[in-house]
Amino acid sequence: MSKDQNKVTNIVICGVGGQGIILASNVLCSAVFNRGFDIKKSEVHGMAQRGGSVITHVRFGHKIHSPLIEEGTAYYILAFEKLEALRYLHYLKKNGKIIVNDRKIPPMSVLTGQTKYPEDILSKLNDRGKVYLIDAEKKANELGNERTVNIILLGVLARFLKFDPDTWDKALRENIKEKYIDLNLKAFNAGLKLKSENQS
Numbered sequence: 001m002s003k004d005q006n007k008v009t010n011i012v013i014c015g016v017g018g019q020g021i022i023l024a025s026n027v028l029c030s031a032v033f034n035r036g037f038d039i040k041k042s043e044v045h046g047m048a049q050r051g052g053s054v055i056t057h058v059r060f061g062h063k064i065h066s067p068l069i070e071e072g073t074a075y076y077i078l079a080f081e082k083l084e085a086l087r088y089l090h091y092l093k094k095n096g097k098i099i100v101n102d103r104k105i106p107p108m109s110v111l112t113g114q115t116k117y118p119e120d121i122l123s124k125l126n127d128r129g130k131v132y133l134i135d136a137e138k139k140a141n142e143l144g145n146e147r148t149v150n151i152i153l154l155g156v157l158a159r160f161l162k163f164d165p166d167t168w169d170k171a172l173r174e175n176i177k178e179k180y181i182d183l184n185l186k187a188f189n190a191g192l193k194l195k196s197e198n199q200s
Contacts, residue, residue, distance in 0.1 A: 007061055008059060008060070008061035008064065009059070009060055009061060009075055009076075010057070010058075010059050010069045010073050010074040010075055010076075010091075011028070011057075011058040011059075011074060011075065011076045011077075011078065011157070012055060012056070012057060012058075012069060012074045012076070012077045012078070012088055012091045012092070013025050013028070013055070013056040013058065013077075013078045013079075013080075014053070014054065014055040014056070014077065014078070014079050014080065014081075014084045014085065014087070014088045015053075015054055015079060015080025015081050015084050015101075016052065016053060016054060016080070016081055016084060016105050016107075017052045017053075017054050019054075019080040019081070019149065019150060020080075020147065020149065020150030020151075021054045021056060021080060021150065022043065022054070022056065023150060023151075023175060023176075024078070024150040024151065024153065024154045025041060025043070025056040025058055026175045027151070027154060027168075027171045027172055027174075027175045027176075028058055028154065028157070028171070029041055029058060030170070030171035030174045030175055031158075031161075031163055031167050031168055031170075031171035032058070032060045034167050034170055034171060035163055035167055037060040037061060037062070038060065038061060038062060038063050038064045039058070039059065039060040039064060040057075040058075040059050040060075040064040040065075040066065040067035041056060041057065041058050041059075041067055042056070042057040042067035042068055043055070043056045043057075044056075053084060053087065053107075055084075055088055057069045069091055070091075071090050071091055072090070072091070072092070072093055072094070073091070073093055074091040074092050074093060074096060075093060075096050075097065076096060076097050076098075076099065076157060076160065077089070077091065077092050077096070077097075077098045077099070077100075077129075078099045078153060078154070078156075078157050079098065079099065079100040079101060080101045080103065080149070080150065080153060081100075081101060081103050081104070081105045082100055082101070082102070082103065082104055082121045082122070083104070083105070083106075083107065083117065083118065083121065085098055085100040085121070085125055086118065086121050086124055086125065089124065089125060089128055092128055092129050093129075094128065094129070095129055095130065096128070096129040096130070097129055097130050097132065097160060098125050098128070098129050098130065098131045098132065099132045099134060099153060099156050099157055099196075100125065100131060100132070100133055100134065101134055101135075101136045101137075101149065101153055102133050102134060102135045102136075102137075102197055103136070103137060103149075104117065131196075132156065132196035133196050133197040134152075134153060134156055134191075134194060134196055134197065135197055136149040136152045136153050136156075136191075136194075137149060139152050139187075139190050139191075139194055140152055140187065142190075143183065143186055143187055143190065144183075145183055145187075148183060148184060148186075148187035151172070151184045151187040151188050151191065152187045152188070152190055152191040152194065153191060154188060154191060155187065155188040155189065155190060155191020155192045155194070156191045156192070156194055156196075157191075158188070158191070158192060159192055168188060169185070172184055172185060172188060
């Protein structure tokens with residue numbers, strides 16, 4: 001990320017309900033705000049609290065007038081599920097970065113047999129940008145709590161934003177209950193160090 005505050009950085013965070021997308025976006029917004037950027041966020045929830053599509057637009061820079069990201073202008077997509085990465089791929093600028101959780105959650109249309117889950121998702125993502133495939137569930141299970149997947153993925157994104165550790169530490173503490181903070185700090189730091197499945 002450029003250090004020039006006049007630049008606007010657009011980030012799409014997407015997945016399905018129940019994956020902790022809103023918490024991850026709230027932590028991100030706190031970190032950005034604590035760094036002194038202007039920030040706008042917009043959330044769209046699916047039909048169901050769990051299982052429906054969820055997308056968050058996060059925009060920050062010197063001055064932000066609209067919370068909505070235009071198609072083809074997102075620098076990053078942080079996707080908690082592979083099909084959701086494909087669903088919102090049109091927001092990514094050419095050669096942008098896609099951090100995608102190696103997780104398959106079939107939507108209702110697939111479960112009812114109306115459609116099939118796409119088999120060529122990763123090739124389509126690679127046609128658009130640089131893909132970082134992350135097995136966040138495996139790392140979360142190693143930490144002893146699968147609910148830390150969202151913070152692990154946020155840690156992966158943080159590698160590119162290059163905010164100082166104190167900024168992230170403060171943002172996590174502002175959004176997570178004290179009894180869970182140690183676990184989530186471990187999850188975030190694990191994400192910072194985690195290599196993607198398609199890295200050499």
